[in-house]
Amino acid sequence: MLKNILSVSGKPGLYRKIGENARAIIVESLQDGKRTIVHANARTNPLADIALYATPQDVPLKTVFKRVFERENGGATIARDETDARVAEYMSEIVPEYDRQKVYLSDMKKVLQWYNILQEKGLLHFEEEEEERATKDQQEKAADE
Numbered sequence: 001m002l003k004n005i006l007s008v009s010g011k012p013g014l015y016r017k018i019g020e021n022a023r024a025i026i027v028e029s030l031q032d033g034k035r036t037i038v039h040a041n042a043r044t045n046p047l048a049d050i051a052l053y054a055t056p057q058d059v060p061l062k063t064v065f066k067r068v069f070e071r072e073n074g075g076a077t078i079a080r081d082e083t084d085a086r087v088a089e090y091m092s093e094i095v096p097e098y099d100r101q102k103v104y105l106s107d108m109k110k111v112l113q114w115y116n117i118l119q120e121k122g123l124l125h126f127e128e129e130e131e132e133r134a135t136k137d138q139q140e141k142a143a144d145e
Contacts, residue, residue, distance in 0.1 A: 001125055002047035002062055005030070005118070009043035014117050017046075030117055047114065052095055053102035059095055061111065066126050067094045068115050076120070080113045087112065 004017045006027060015027035018035065025038045038044060051058035068077050071094065078090055084105055091098060091108045118124050 001123065002065075005047045005123065006044045007047065007050070007114075008038055009045075011038075014047070014114055030121055030123075052107070052111070053099035054095065054097040055099060056097075059097065061114075064095055064111060065115050065118065065124060068112075069119070069124055069126060072119075074119070074124075076116050077112050079116070080109045 006015045006017055006025075008015055008027065014030045015036075015038075016030060018026040018028050020026065020040075023040050025040065025042075025044060026035060027038055027044075028035045047061050050061040052061070052064060071077075078086065080087075082090075087105060087108050090112070091103070115124075
């Protein structure tokens with residue numbers, strides 16, 4: 001779900017990876033659908049590779065999104081422009097183990113904004129991933145027997 005969705009340093013919002021070559025990545029904005037080229041030396045991060053600092057171990061963004069999804073029954077979460085106190089309180093409810101020294105308010109707001117973008121576009125599919133994982137586990141058990 002999140003491996004082809006990118007955060008591009010210096011650009012707002014999220015982008016879907018369309019294609020790439022040695023020098024550039026072609027991306028499409030999830031907000032307006034416009035395609036653009038991002039040079040290969042630009043910093044891009046697939047959402048699947050991002051995690052929140054936490055103790056005892058970091059929490060993958062997919063897990064954070066799933067917790068928000070379950071809390072909001074698949075709906076949108078609080079807006080990015082909520083008060084700082086409300087955003088921090090909400091994040092404490094969703095990810096109580098997050099590291100309060102390393103996760104900044106701007107990070108929290110960005111995560112909530114990203115969740116809302118993905119939710120609005122219908123790109124949050126946790127059930128399918130669980131079914132795929134169960135099928136893979138069954139195949140591995142059958143191969144071991």
